[in-house]
Amino acid sequence: MSQILEIENLSKHYPGFSLQDVNISLESGFIMGFIGPNGAGKTTTIKLIMNLIRRDAGSIRVFGLDNIKEEVQVRGRIGFVYEESYFYDELTISETKRIIKPFYKQWDDPVFQSYIERFELPTKKKIKELSRGMKMKLSLAFALSHHADLIIMDEPTSGLDPVFRSVLLDLLAGIIQDESKGVLFSTHITTDLDKIADYITFIHKGRIVLSAAKDTILEQYALVKGDNDLLDRDLRQVFVGLRESKFGFVGLARDAAEARRLFGGRAIIEKPTLEDIMLFTVRGAYCA
Amino acid sequence: MLNLIVKDILIQKKYLIFAIFYFLFLFFVFAKSSFLGFIYFFAVIATVYMIVTTAVDCDEKSALLLNSLPVKRQEIVLAKYCSAFVYAALALLVIALLTGSIFPSLRLPITFRPLTIGDIAGALAGTALFCSYYFPLYFKLGGSRIRYVNLLVFISLISATGLLVDLCQYHPYRVIFLLSAIRQVPLWQLASKITLVLLAIFLSSLLISLRAYENRDL
Amino acid sequence: MNVVISNSSQDPIYEQIAKQIKEQIIRGGLAPGDALPSIRNLARELRISVITTKRAYEELEKDGFIETVGGKGSFISGENKELLREKRLKMLEDKLGEIVSESRMLRISRDEIKEMLDLLYEEGEHEPDTGD
Numbered sequence: 288m289s290q291i292l293e294i295e296n297l298s299k300h301y302p303g304f305s306l307q308d309v310n311i312s313l314e315s316g317f318i319m320g321f322i323g324p325n326g327a328g329k330t331t332t333i334k335l336i337m338n339l340i341r342r343d344a345g346s347i348r349v350f351g352l353d354n355i356k357e358e359v360q361v362r363g364r365i366g367f368v369y370e371e372s373y374f375y376d377e378l379t380i381s382e383t384k385r386i387i388k389p390f391y392k393q394w395d396d397p398v399f400q401s402y403i404e405r406f407e408l409p410t411k412k413k414i415k416e417l418s419r420g421m422k423m424k425l426s427l428a429f430a431l432s433h434h435a436d437l438i439i440m441d442e443p444t445s446g447l448d449p450v451f452r453s454v455l456l457d458l459l460a461g462i463i464q465d466e467s468k469g470v471l472f473s474t475h476i477t478t479d480l481d482k483i484a485d486y487i488t489f490i491h492k493g494r495i496v497l498s499a500a501k502d503t504i505l506e507q508y509a510l511v512k513g514d515n516d517l518l519d520r521d522l523r524q525v526f527v528g529l530r531e532s533k534f535g536f537v538g539l540a541r542d543a544a545e546a547r548r549l550f551g552g553r554a555i556i557e558k559p560t561l562e563d564i565m566l567f568t569v570r571g572a573y574c575a
Numbered sequence: 576m577l578n579l580i581v582k583d584i585l586i587q588k589k590y591l592i593f594a595i596f597y598f599l600f601l602f603f604v605f606a607k608s609s610f611l612g613f614i615y616f617f618a619v620i621a622t623v624y625m626i627v628t629t630a631v632d633c634d635e636k637s638a639l640l641l642n643s644l645p646v647k648r649q650e651i652v653l654a655k656y657c658s659a660f661v662y663a664a665l666a667l668l669v670i671a672l673l674t675g676s677i678f679p680s681l682r683l684p685i686t687f688r689p690l691t692i693g694d695i696a697g698a699l700a701g702t703a704l705f706c707s708y709y710f711p712l713y714f715k716l717g718g719s720r721i722r723y724v725n726l727l728v729f730i731s732l733i734s735a736t737g738l739l740v741d742l743c744q745y746h747p748y749r750v751i752f753l754l755s756a757i758r759q760v761p762l763w764q765l766a767s768k769i770t771l772v773l774l775a776i777f778l779s780s781l782l783i784s785l786r787a788y789e790n791r792d793l
Numbered sequence: 794m795n796v797v798i799s800n801s802s803q804d805p806i807y808e809q810i811a812k813q814i815k816e817q818i819i820r821g822g823l824a825p826g827d828a829l830p831s832i833r834n835l836a837r838e839l840r841i842s843v844i845t846t847k848r849a850y851e852e853l854e855k856d857g858f859i860e861t862v863g864g865k866g867s868f869i870s871g872e873n874k875e876l877l878r879e880k881r882l883k884m885l886e887d888k889l890g891e892i893v894s895e896s897r898m899l900r901i902s903r904d905e906i907k908e909m910l911d912l913l914y915e916e917g918e919h920e921p922d923t924g925d
Contacts, residue, residue, distance in 0.1 A: 316833075317843070337643050340792040363645035373640040375586050375631060386585055389578040390644045460837045485842045500844050506805055558803075 289351065291315040291437050291469035292336070297345035299331060306331050306493040309345070313486065315436070316466035318459060320480035320501070321473035322561060323490040324569055329473040330370075332490070333441045336471075337367065349437060363392055366430030370442040372422040376415035380408060380425060391433035399432035420447055427455070431462070438462060438470045444479060452476075456483050477561035489565060496568055501561075509543035510563055512536070513554025522549060528567025531574050539567035579646070579654035580661060586631045594622050594662075598669060615690065619666040619698040624705060626662050628725050633718025638793050652714060652784050656706055663702040667695060696766075703773055707780035715787040794823060794830070798839060806841060810849035818858055818869055819880045825871030829859060832867075 290312055297309040306328045313319045321329050334340045336347055338358050347354040349361045374383050380403070388394045403410060406424040414422065423443055430438055438459070444452045459470055460483060474480065480487065480501070488498040497504065508527070514535050523529065525546060526538040539559060540546035547556055584591065601618045631637075641651060671690045708728075713721045743750050757765065796813050798806055817823045829835075832850055836843040850867055853859045861867045896906050 334793070339639065339642050341790065359645045359647055361645075362643065367643050369639065369643075371636065373636045373643075375637060377589075377631065378586060382585065386578075386582045387644065389581075390646055392645075456840070460840065463843070464833050464837060466833070482840050483842065485844050501842055502805070502807070502845055502848070 289315055290348070291350060292319075292471065293346075293348040294332075294336070295346045297332070297335060297347060298343045299335060299340065300343055304328070304331075304493060306335075309490070309493075309495055311488050311495070311498055313469050313471060315469045316463065317485040318463055318470040318472060318483060319486040319488060320477070320484035320561070321471060321488050321490065322475065322477050322480065322565055323473075323496075324475060324565070327490045328493045329490060330441055331493075333439055333471075333473060336439065337362065337365070363390075363433075364436045366433065366435030366438045368423065368426040368430050368438070368440040368443045370445060372414070372419075372426070374414045374422065374425070377413060379413050380410045383414065383425075384429075387429060393434040395432055395434060399428055402428035402431060420451055423447060424451075427458070431458075436468050438468070440470070440472045440474075442474055443472075444474060444476055452479055455479075459483065475565075477565060481561050487561060489568070491569060504564065505558055505561070507541070507543060508559050508564055509540045509546040510557045510559040511538045511540050511546050511550050511554050512557070513550060517550065517553055523572075525549060526567075526572075527564075528570055529572040530567075530570075531572075539563055576650045576654050576657070579651060580658045583630070583654070583658045584661075587626065587629075590626055590629060590631075594626055594666075595669065597625065598622060598666065599673075602673070615670055615694045616697040616701060618670070619663055620701040620705065622666045623659055623662045623702050627659055627705075627709065628721075630718070633713075633721065635717065635719070635793070638718070642793055648788050649785055652710070652781070652788050655710060655713075656781060656784075659702055659706050660699070663698055667698055670694075700769070700773055703777045707776045711780050711783040711787060714784045714791065717791075796835070796839065798841070807845045807848040807852065810835075810839075810846065811852040814849070814853060815856070815858055819884075823869050825869050827869045829867040829869070 292311065292313040294309055294311040297306065299306040304326070309328075309332060311319075311332075321332070323329050331340070335342050336349065336354060338354055350364060352361050354361050375386075378386070384399065388396075402424075406421075406428060408417075408421055408425055408428070414425075417425065427443070430440075444455060447455075456479060459472070462468055463470060472480065472484070484501050486499065487501045487504055489496040511526075512535065515531065518529075518531075518536060525540045525542070527541050529536060529538040543556075550556060598618055601621070642648065667690065674689050709721075709724075712724050716724065794814070794817060796810055798809055802809060804812070814823070814829075829850070830838070832846040833843050835846045839846070850859065850861065854861055854867075858870055859867050860870045892906070896903075
């Protein structure tokens, strides 16, 4: 197993927003979930990997190759799915395939056909006549039909129903059976990742908040729910974020063992979800 | 790179068919006029202009797709320049066919003169000139903003023609002087000088486009 | 092999998996030499991270319940007879405990139970031994 993606000290500056010192690494054979609120920098990072925008500092290596110097080779092995459909509205699926196919050396037509059939996509219809879900499925079909080793997806499931999201996750789990492949999946719908992701990178305001194995993260933090009178100044320090209401508090403690020691027996201590971690980190302390 | 040119043609199939009719229209409208000499040149340029400026993939979405594919930006730029010439060549081919075999065999009451080297040279020069100003702007500004440029150019062309007409009307002597001066220079000298200038302009335009697109954030 | 994961349990998922596999080994549902699904396969079926299944298998291997052969996969270990025996003895004890409480409820005396036991043993002698 090798490093499929290595991002070091990546930076990109815009007038209103900066991506700073981003470090991410992903080994092949795993799925990495890339989470963060809207505007956190997920799409910017992905665009930097694909070299759609120029980086200001840092390095990005994909399959061990520099993503700028060897951009053609690198992109030839990446399957991408973006949030918005980017196909030509006036063309049909077949015509679109005829345009895209020649660019990929490892294009596999039978595989593409099988996905088209599996997703029940109408090949003779124009792109503009397809529903949002179908367009996403089409993007996926293209991404998976040229033996790509890295699948990059930028918010592919926003706007899609839970049924299809479930289908997509199964598909990704199937891809990762091959240990030489990797998946980078950015989303703000963290429930998808709660189960299937191996690693999680959480980005907020252009900086990486955490990047580690999902299990480790979920075991390290703890959700504590208890009465308001349990809190005092010292105990509040334990929490990354705290939501206080008239009837009690819910807090995310950074150290589960410590939380159990301090609150065990007096409050409810649960395993957090990724959404809890994201929410409490972003909102900090607030009153409900 | 061939992929890219083929792609451009495939996505504009409908426009190309329209272009053919546009072409024929120009022919039959201007058949009787004394401008026939210029019509070939004009028709080719107008067609290339029309096809390129109404390109379907001007928008940001398509740029995103194209640049995510395993292709270099340099290739994209070069392919755009080449495709303009491809359209010009196709247009010239159509003219050659029409005037060479189709129209004569139809025994039309009007006669069309055949295609000459001068026509070809003129058409290519015109295309090169068009590319030279259009593409650097296209690659620098992006598809959506280029439309404003097109509008501007259109307006200035009309005003320029107006100015030209004024020039001929009110200052005929200057025009005659200029024309006779040009006449005196041997053709090959004129042609080579113009070619060199055009080549210089074209190459600098290419370099500017390449540079502009390399640095563009999508 | 059956593995069911509970999201509401306090135990980490890898522990739940390891426990359930251990129990099945002890109960005999999984025999020594049986092949376990690959960690990736299991992860896919359970819809969880492959890191989790890897950890579960590592736990089981640490405790000697399974062996992993590189390139081939993981198999139930045949070497833990002592441990298995102990666990099965415990289960036997539990069953005896059940018999005792049941006989108390039915008001059967200890001697009557011993008689029943003797009868069963005698019957058993006439049958071929199916011992381990």
